[in-house]
Every structure is written in C-alpha cells, then in structure tokens.
Amino acid sequence: MKRIVLDVDTGVDDALALLLALRSPELTLEAVTTVAGNVAVETATRNTRLVLELAQAPKKLRVAKGAAQPLQRPLLTAAQVHGSDGLGNVTGVYPPPQHPLAGNEASDLLLELIAQYGKELTIVATGPMTNLARAAQREPERFRQVGEIVQMGGALQVRGNTSPVAEFNVYVDPEAAAVVLAAGVPLRLVPLDVTEQVILLRSELRRRALERDSTVFQFVREFTVLYFDFQQRMSGLNGGYLHDPTAVVAVIDPALFTWQPARVEVRTDEAERGRTVATPAADSPVQVATAVDAARVLELFCDRVCR
Ligand code: BDR
Ligand code: CA
Numbered sequence: 001m002k003r004i005v006l007d008v009d010t011g012v013d014d015a016l017a018l019l020l021a022l023r024s025p026e027l028t029l030e031a032v033t034t035v036a037g038n039v040a041v042e043t044a045t046r047n048t049r050l051v052l053e054l055a056q057a058p059k060k061l062r063v064a065k066g067a068a069q070p071l072q073r074p075l076l077t078a079a080q081v082h083g084s085d086g087l088g089n090v091t092g093v094y095p096p097p098q099h100p101l102a103g104n105e106a107s108d109l110l111l112e113l114i115a116q117y118g119k120e121l122t123i124v125a126t127g128p129m130t131n132l133a134r135a136a137q138r139e140p141e142r143f144r145q146v147g148e149i150v151q152m153g154g155a156l157q158v159r160g161n162t163s164p165v166a167e168f169n170v171y172v173d174p175e176a177a178a179v180v181l182a183a184g185v186p187l188r189l190v191p192l193d194v195t196e197q198v199i200l201l202r203s204e205l206r207r208r209a210l211e212r213d214s215t216v217f218q219f220v221r222e223f224t225v226l227y228f229d230f231q232q233r234m235s236g237l238n239g240g241y242l243h244d245p246t247a248v249v250a251v252i253d254p255a256l257f258t259w260q261p262a263r264v265e266v267r268t269d270e271a272e273r274g275r276t277v278a279t280p281a282a283d284s285p286v287q288v289a290t291a292v293d294a295a296r297v298l299e300l301f302c303d304r305v306c307r
Pocket of ligand 2: 009244
C-alpha cells in the first residue's frame with residue numbers, strides 16, 4: 001500500500017484521477033489539496049469535494065484549499081477544455097457539496113503530511129506546481145523528506161498543448177515547476193509524451209456502460225462530453241487524453257512505463273515559457289517517463305472507473 005496525497009486543479013481529467021485513486025486498493029489516499037489551474041482554486045475545490053461526495057469518499061478524507069495564483073504570474077485557466085465550471089458545464093444541477101473542507105492551507109497540509117509520514121508519502125500532483133513550490137520554499141529541509149513526487153506535466157519530445165513548446169501545468173506556473181524540479185527530491189515526471197498515448201474513446205465508455213452502470217459512472221459520462229468535444233475539434237479524436245489518471249497509474253504500477261533519469265530545466269522567458277528540457281543524467285533524482293504501455297494503463301483505468 002502506498003500513502004498518497006493528491007494535489008489537483010479539478011478539471012475533467014483530475015476528477016477521473018481522483019476516482020481512480022479512490023478505487024485503487026494499492027493506494028491509501030491521505031488527503032487532497034487543491035490549486036488554481038484549469039479553473040480558479042475555489043472552483044477546483046468545489047469540484048474536488050463534489051467528486052468525493054458522489055463517490056462516497058469517507059468524510060474524514062481531508063481536502064485543503066491552496067494557491068489562488070501562480071507564484072509570480074496571473075492565472076491562466078482552461079475553460080475551453082474543461083468547461084467554465086471545470087467539469088463540462090454539468091455541475092449546475094448539483095447542490096453545494098457537503099464534503100468537509102479542512103482548515104489548513106494546502107502547502108501547510110503537505111508539510112504536515114511530510115512530517116508525519118516522511119519517506120512513506122508520495123505526492124501525486126496533477127495541476128500547476130504552485131502548492132508544492134510554496135511548501136519547498138518555506139521549509140526546504142522538511143520538503144526533502146518526502147518519499148516521492150509524481151507529477152503530470154511537461155512536453156519533452158512532443159509538441160506542447162498550451163504553446164507549441166509547453167504543456168499546460170508547467171506553462172501556468174513555470175517558476176513553481178522550476179523550484180520543484182530543482183528541489184533535490186525523488187520525482188517522476190509524467191509528460192504529454194506518454195499521457196497523449198492514453199486515450200479514452202467514447203465507444204469504450206458506451207461499451208462499459210452497457211456492461212455495468214452506476215450513478216458515479218453516469219456522472220463521468222456527463223462531465224466528459226465537453227472535454228471529448230474539445231479534443232475532437234482539436235485533434236479529430238473521438239475521445240480524450242487521460243493525462244492525470246496516467247500519473248496515478250504511474251504510482252500504482254511504475255513498471256508500465258519506461259523511466260529515464262534526467263535533469264529537467266524549465267524555461268521561464270516569454271519566448272519559451274514553460275518549455276521543459278530533459279538532459280539524461282544518471283545521478284539525478286528526477287526520472288522522466290519516455291514510453292508507456294498505453295493499452296494496459298487504459299485497461300487498469302477503465303476496470304476501476306468505467307462502471
Ligand atoms: C494537464 O493540463 C490540464 O488541463 C489537465 O488537467 C492536465 O493536468 C494536461 O496538460
Ligand atoms: Ca490537471
């Protein structure tokens with residue numbers, strides 16, 4: 001069993017990552033922290049609590065709200081991808097979620113969990129790295145005690161999805177990404193190079209729904225419609241990329257990926273904002289995923305979430 005905390009900017013694929021984490025017996029979800037990214041942090045927090053409530057997560061699972069802005073820049077959101085409510089514009093019909101909100105700020109809770117669990121704790125981050133960077137800047141020594149960070153982010157050999165060279169999570173807060181990638185902690189980076197190979201097709205959702213359906217799965221099928229429509233317009237896919245769930249799978253079964261130790265530099269100048277450049281380095285605590293068994297990641301995801 002791995003103890004994890006999820007740091008999310010919920011978001012369609014973050015919501016899918018949350019559901020996957022809740023339904024994975026290999027993981028103990030200790031807490032969820034939220035950050036501004038796909039939507040404002042208030043909305044990301046509301047969405048997180050809504051997903052937990054619908055999935056009947058235990059009320060004692062702590063949710064802590066984090067950074068409302070990147071470290072040094074104004075926030076850029078992704079309403080065109082995720083909907084203005086972050087979940088495909090389908091959440092208006094739900095009453096405000098009752099899942100409790102913890103009193104702590106996200107980066108405080110991250111540091112508290114590191115103090116409590118140290119090397120046993122994995123932080124799985126699927127949004128901009130602002131909360132992690134704030135924790136690292138405030139208490140660098142303690143931050144280095146974390147077991148591992150698994151971060152969805154970056155575009156190494158492939159085109160970016162937010163600029164020609166940059167992936168969204170890194171583009172939104174490149175300074176934070178630079179802090180975290182240089183913090184000297186074990187970190188696995190799960191970039192677009194692998195997440196864009198893991199594609200959930202609409203036809204697969206339909207097929208699974210015929211086999212086994214539930215209230216949560218109906219919600220999944222509703223909140224993914226706009227996300228799939230966007231990706232269909234952009235790339236002709238009849239489905240969508242499972243970016244954030246792929247990072248959760250990287251914790252559950254790292255052997256489904258090929259990992260390369262590397263130093264990763266983050267560009268912060270305007271021309272190349274958010275570009276991630278990886279140079280192989282055997283002594284680096286950072287490893288980047290360079291290949292993935294996409295069929296098995298997809299199967300693991302669907303067996304647990306599409307039902
Ligand atoms: C990442 O950006 C966000 O829009 C998604 O939730 C994912 O974390 C993909 O680039
Ligand atoms: Ca995300």
